Structure formats: structure tokens, C-alpha cells
Amino acid sequence: MEGREVVLPTVSRVALCGGTHGNELSGVYLVRERLKRKRKVEEEDHISVVTVMSNPRAVQQCRRYTETDLNRCFTHATLSGPVTDKTPYEIVRSQELNTLLGPKGSPEAMDLVCDLHNTTANMGLCLIAYSDCDWISLHIYRYLQRQMSDIPVRFIHFDLPLNEAYSLDSVGKHGFAIEIGPQAHGVVRSNILSTMQEGVQHMLEWVHLFNSGTQFEGGKVDVYTMVKNVDYPRDFETHGITAAIHPQLQDRDFCLLRPNDPVFQTFSGETLKYKGTEPLYPFFINECAYYEKGIALSLARQRSVGIPSIRSEREGEQGKRKSSADEMEEEETIKGEMEGEGYQKLMEYGEESDSLNGQHN
Amino acid sequence: MTARRVAIFGGTHGNEMSGVTLVNLWIQNGKEIHRKGVETKPFITNPRAVEKCTRYVDTDLNRAFTTENLSAPSGDDLPYEVQRAQQINEIFGPKGSPEAYDVIFDLHNTTSNMGCTLILESSKDHFNLQMMHYIKKAIAPDSCPVLLTEHPLLKYSTSRSVAKHPIGLEVGPQPQGVLRSNIFESMRVVLKHALDFIELFNEGLEFPPCTVDVFRVSEKMDYPRDTNGNIIAMVHPNLQDCDWEPLNPGDPMFQTFDGTTLRYEGAGTVYPTFINEAAYYEKQQAFVTTRRETLAAGAIKKT
Numbered sequence: 001m002e003g004r005e006v007v008l009p010t011v012s013r014v015a016l017c018g019g020t021h022g023n024e025l026s027g028v029y030l031v032r033e034r035l036k037r038k039r040k041v042e043e044e045d046h047i048s049v050v051t052v053m054s055n056p057r058a059v060q061q062c063r064r065y066t067e068t069d070l071n072r073c074f075t076h077a078t079l080s081g082p083v084t085d086k087t088p089y090e091i092v093r094s095q096e097l098n099t100l101l102g103p104k105g106s107p108e109a110m111d112l113v114c115d116l117h118n119t120t121a122n123m124g125l126c127l128i129a130y131s132d133c134d135w136i137s138l139h140i141y142r143y144l145q146r147q148m149s150d151i152p153v154r155f156i157h158f159d160l161p162l163n164e165a166y167s168l169d170s171v172g173k174h175g176f177a178i179e180i181g182p183q184a185h186g187v188v189r190s191n192i193l194s195t196m197q198e199g200v201q202h203m204l205e206w207v208h209l210f211n212s213g214t215q216f217e218g219g220k221v222d223v224y225t226m227v228k229n230v231d232y233p234r235d236f237e238t239h240g241i242t243a244a245i246h247p248q249l250q251d252r253d254f255c256l257l258r259p260n261d262p263v264f265q266t267f268s269g270e271t272l273k274y275k276g277t278e279p280l281y282p283f284f285i286n287e288c289a290y291y292e293k294g295i296a297l298s299l300a301r302q303r304s305v306g307i308p309s310i311r312s313e314r315e316g317e318q319g320k321r322k323s324s325a326d327e328m329e330e331e332e333t334i335k336g337e338m339e340g341e342g343y344q345k346l347m348e349y350g351e352e353s354d355s356l357n358g359q360h361n
Numbered sequence: 362m363t364a365r366r367v368a369i370f371g372g373t374h375g376n377e378m379s380g381v382t383l384v385n386l387w388i389q390n391g392k393e394i395h396r397k398g399v400e401t402k403p404f405i406t407n408p409r410a411v412e413k414c415t416r417y418v419d420t421d422l423n424r425a426f427t428t429e430n431l432s433a434p435s436g437d438d439l440p441y442e443v444q445r446a447q448q449i450n451e452i453f454g455p456k457g458s459p460e461a462y463d464v465i466f467d468l469h470n471t472t473s474n475m476g477c478t479l480i481l482e483s484s485k486d487h488f489n490l491q492m493m494h495y496i497k498k499a500i501a502p503d504s505c506p507v508l509l510t511e512h513p514l515l516k517y518s519t520s521r522s523v524a525k526h527p528i529g530l531e532v533g534p535q536p537q538g539v540l541r542s543n544i545f546e547s548m549r550v551v552l553k554h555a556l557d558f559i560e561l562f563n564e565g566l567e568f569p570p571c572t573v574d575v576f577r578v579s580e581k582m583d584y585p586r587d588t589n590g591n592i593i594a595m596v597h598p599n600l601q602d603c604d605w606e607p608l609n610p611g612d613p614m615f616q617t618f619d620g621t622t623l624r625y626e627g628a629g630t631v632y633p634t635f636i637n638e639a640a641y642y643e644k645q646q647a648f649v650t651t652r653r654e655t656l657a658a659g660a661i662k663k664t
Contacts, residue, residue: 032591033618062642120536184472184536186639190595190616240385244542265542267386288538292414 004218006135010211010312011111011174014049015101016200018116020071020168021289022058023185026196027116047211049204054097054115054168057089062186064289065090071115074170076163079104094168102171105162112136113172114203116196119181120288122251124152125199129176130165132157132223136174138307139216143206144199151195154254156283156300157225178203182251185288210312218309224254224281224300231294233264233272242266245286245296253283257299264296362488362664363463364526364559368402368453369394369552370467373423373520374640375410376537379548380468380530394552396560406449406467406520409441414538416640417442423467426518431456446520454523465524466555468548471533472639473648474602477547479507480529481575482522489526490658491568492558499554506605507575508634508651515578515649528555534602537639567662576605576632576651583645585615585623593617596637596647604634608650615647 016034018027034051053059055070066089073079073094079102083092102109125148127141138155145153156179162170169175178199183192210216232241243264249257257263258279264272280299284290371384387394387403394401405411407422419440430443431450439447453462471478477500479493497505508531510516521527530551535544562568584592594615600608607630608614615623625631631650635641638648 029595029618120539182536184534184539184639186537186642187472187637188592188595189601189637190598191601193595193618241540244382244540244545247542250541250543267382267545286539286541288536291538 005215005309005311007313007317008136008310009111010047011136011207012047012211013110014047014112014114014204014207015052015110015172016049016114016116017052017054017168019056019059020054020115021064021069021117021185022055022060023062023064024116024118024183025186025188026118026180026183026193028053028059029188029193030116030196030200047204047207050101050110052097052101055090055093064185070094071168072166074098074104074168075166076104078166097168098171104171110172111174112207113169113175114200115167115169115175115177116200117177117179118183118185118192119179119284120184121181121253121283121285123179123181123253123283124154125195126154126156126179126283127176128156128158128169128179130158130160130162130170132159132225132303132305134174135307135310136210137176138221138223138305139210139310140176140203140206142219142221142307143216144202145221147202147205148195148198152254155221155223157223159225210310213312213314215309215311218307220304220306223303223305224283225303227280227299227301229295229298230263232291232296233266241291243270243272246271249282249285249297251285253285254281256280257282362525362661364399364488364562364663366400366402366462367464367556367559368404368462368466368524370404370406370465370520372405372407372411373467374416374421374469375407375412376414376416377468377470377535378538378540379470379532379535379545381405381411382540382545383468383549383552394556396556396563398563399556399559401556404453407442407445416537419443422446423469423519424517426450426456426520426522430518449520450523456523462524464526464528464559465521466552467519467521467527467529468552469529469531470535470537470544471531471635472536473604473634473636474534475506475531475604475634476533477503477505477551478529478531478533478634479505479551480531481507481509482511482516482519482527482529484509484511484575484577484656486526487658487661488562489528490573490656491571491661492528492555494571494573494658495558495568496551496554497573499557500550505551506634507573509575509577509654509656512578515581562661562663565663567660570660571658573656573658575654575656576634577654579631579650579652580627581646581649582614582633584642584647585617592642594621594623597622600633600636600648602636604636605632607631608633 018031031053057066068088068090070090079098129137141155169177183189233243243266246262246265248262256279260273262271263274282297285297371380384403409418420442422442425442425446532548535541585594587593594617597613597616599613609630612625613622614625633648636648
């Protein structure tokens, strides 16, 4: 990686989404407050931030979703399916959001979609994405890790191709979810909201610095790649769960789970142990919303990923840029100057048009 | 008095999982809750809400046992939970009559950091006071705060109020829809001691006079809101998770979204509880204040 630099297009159009699940309140409150404070600043530094309340109906009812999980509706198949008056609300909404922030996979799509979530699991702050070689996302991750010392910051990678990627963040050219826990659904904890505000602020800082021409040097980052989900033991007839997460695993997200470590405790007090042969890292341990999806916990492998040095393309540089990471460009190393000039002058505006917030229906 | 007919309610709120799980377990196999001389009936009060893993379907069952609801002519047009309240009143009541069940335990969870809280509805219920005294001693050094909900305005018509001696068990913190082993086990242990007490009582043991420290509910505190009714501040980090700890005048209470601290301006020290309970946002309650009191319980013995 040394000596190589990847030049990428600027990240000029950013979407910040909250309320994709209506009871994950940090994102709901953050988006609500941004829309209230709506400041229109002159476009100076070529970054615009659009703030979106993804699932207003679910937010209003303080539920995860009304008919179907919105954050599973962004596969190519669902986005291109027909819409009738029997189509679930969330599918109609996903197509709306795809029109506004996408279309997914096209040149018109937002440069970056950041979707805000909470989890009942003790996961700290996680960026969740489909790629382990999207340098923009990985550099943002590293920047957040370095800026935020109070909370563990991790990167979770779900290895799925774009057309199978099912969540809202997959609509943008770059995208990830920011997932923060633990927080009960339907509750706002002030410390968790502060952490999310800080995370969003640092992310936008990074984007501004990047767009201003700052070079971010390469290095290595740790990534957790999802391997498999583990369901609760269930009763054969009723399908009800017959055990809870073992007290020694509860809240131990990202602590290595070894063969024979306790995983579940049955209601009669018996310990069920991890039967896998490979030690893996558990996460989403006891996430409320996943009971119905048959997930008690997820397991990941930890890897070290090399990231190249990157900078944004300058005027006249178009055509030389590389946006995919398969090949590294052979380029002279450019010693970027830290143009830290007023990253406080972050350009942002919240578009409050009804259609963005889905209030027209 | 006797304590022959006892019920254990779970799923009064369908997403409070400890009670749902325990009651379903005991419906399948009641050995653990069996005690000599007592009929102990485990019962899921709101099966539709349990099935959907939601607090309620039409209206909060745990507020539905009003005289008005219970005496209304029955019909399918009534909200589901009102119909259910009438059915429960028929099986375990009628509320206020000699035929009503002796004791009902109602199992709940909260997102608040309340530990194992026992909820008492009447300061003159000597049987319940003696039971709570017994439970507190049995689980010491762990604590079991007692919340007294006797209040002219703030009292609410609960499922358990159908019985002569209603007892609420509120264990937290646990998110709605989640089952945590430690919370589940704590609730189970408290119930075990409660049933042991009932067995001892039925065997003729006399319980001498005693005193019980309780927290009497005082005032409901809502979130600060704007003119449109939207919440504009959150529970302050200094207050979050501090259920049962003293809140003094001048102490931080809420934090606005731009970081301003709002302070408690009451006359004296109070003991807040139900701090940041998810289900209470819609009931306009951020927390409830309580005052400490010592109640005296007379001797009790089976008659």
C-alpha cells in the first residue's frame, strides 16, 4: 500500500437518515432536531447534507415498522417490484426513498448514505457496510476511531453483492449504517444520543476535509466480517424459545467466543455451549428485533484490512480516478496539504420537502 | 383470612418477557409454583399482545380495570383489552367481592433501573406488608424496594386489583421484547419467596408486627415539551439509571438537545423511580417522584 494513492471523486452529496426503524430513537431525535434547526448556508465547499426521516409512519407509532421491515426492502428485486394498493407501506416507501436518494446503482445516487440505528445489544458504535474495500467508508471508520475515545468503534462487514444488499445505506454510491447500543427501543438515553451526534459530526468533518483535498494516509484497520447467525433453541411444536442468552455471554459483544464457551441457559438452568470449532466474535447479542428473525446472536471473523492512502480528485483530474478498489492506481504520491480551513463551515441543509419525510401519505 | 386461591399473571403487557416466559413455563409444568394448601394458577392475561410482542393491542390492559369498564355491557365492539378485563374479572373476581381471588401476583418488566421492585396498592394491606417484609429479609443483602401506589389521583386500575391482595412485581432494566437471564432469575427467586411465605401462612405460622420501609408515589414528572407537544429534553445523564436515589432541589433532571441542564425545583428531597420507562413517553411521564415512609403491619395469622 505504501507509496500508492487512490484518487476518488468528491463526496458532495450526503444523506443522513433516521427513523428507518421507528423505535430506534437516537436517529429519530437527531433527524428531528436537524430538521428543526434547518440552516441554509451558502454552498461553498461543495458538500450538501440532506436529512431524512425514513419511516415516518413507524416513527409516529414508535414501532420498528408498520407492515414489514423497511431496512430489508432495498434489494434490487424489491425496489423494482410492482406497486399496487395492497403493497405494504414500507415497500412503497423504499421505492420512494430509492427515487429520492438513488436510484441504487446509478450515477445519480447520493454519494454517501448514512443510516442511524440503535440496538439493545452492547455493541458500542459500529459502522455496518457491505464492502470491506470501500475506502471512503473505511477511512471514515478509522477517523471516527481516532476521534472518539469514549466508546469502542468497530466496522462490521456483511459480504453481500450490491443487488442482494437489502438495507437503506446500499442505495448510495457509498453507504453504511451507524449502529449504537445498548439502548432499549422506544427510549432516548442522553449519553447514547450524544455519542451519535458526535459520530455524525466527525463523519461530516471527514467528508469536508476529504473534499477540500486532504490526503488521508493508508494503513491497516480491523474489520469484523459476518460469518453466521445463531438462533435460540426452540420448542419443536410451539417454536417458542426454550433458553435465554447465558449470563456469561450477555453484554459480551466482540469478546471472542471459543468452542465450549457458554451460549445459552435453558429455563431449567442447563448451560448450552458453543459447538462450533472456530473461535468467532459475537455481536448483536440479544437484539430485541431479531427474535422474530431467528437470531439470538451473530458471529464474525476479525481481519486486518489494508487501506490505501486516498484523496479527492482535483479539477481536471476526472477520468484518471478510480472508484472501485480492485486495482490500485500507479500514481505519483502526492503530498497533500492539510487544508484544515474552517471545517466548521460545513455546508449542510435539511430539505424539509414533504416527500422527503414521507408526510404526503 | 386465608390465602387459598393465588394467581400469577404474566403478559399483562405482551412485550415484558420475564413474566410471559415464567407463566408459560408454569402452565406447562407447575411443579415449581406448587405449595401445600394453595391453588396457584399461572395465567396469561393478554394473549393477543403476547402473540404480537407488543404492550397492548387497543388499550393498556393494566389501566382497564375501572368500575366503568367492568360494569359496561359486554360486546365485540369494546376494545380488546376491555373485553379481556371483563373476562379476567369473571374468572378471578368479581373485584371487591368475597369470591375474588385471595392473592394475585402481576409480573412486569421495565426499561428503568428499578431492580426487583414490589408494588403495593394499599398502605393498610397487612398481609401484603408482611409478605413484602418476609421477601425483603429473604433476599437480603440484595434489595427489594417497595413502591406504594396509593394516591388520590395517580392510582391506576390494574389487572391485579381484581384480587383482595394485589402484588405487582416490576423488574428492570430490561428492554421490551428482550429476555435477559439475570432479570428472569431475579423475578423467579422473588416469586419463590412469596409463595414460601404463603405456604408458611397457610400452615398457621403467626407473623408478629413489623415495619416496612416504602416509597410512596408523589408526583408524575413529564418531559419538557414544545407547544406542539414534542419532547425537547431527555433525562439528564446524572439522573439516568438512578432510580431510588435521592434527588435534591437543584440537582440536574433533564438535558435539552442543545445541552442545557434543567434542574429539579421541588421543595425537598424526593426519590425518583420509573426513570425513562419506554412505555411512559406516551403517558407523559419521564419519571415519578416518591417519598420515603415507614408503614406498620399488625400481626397476621391464618383464621
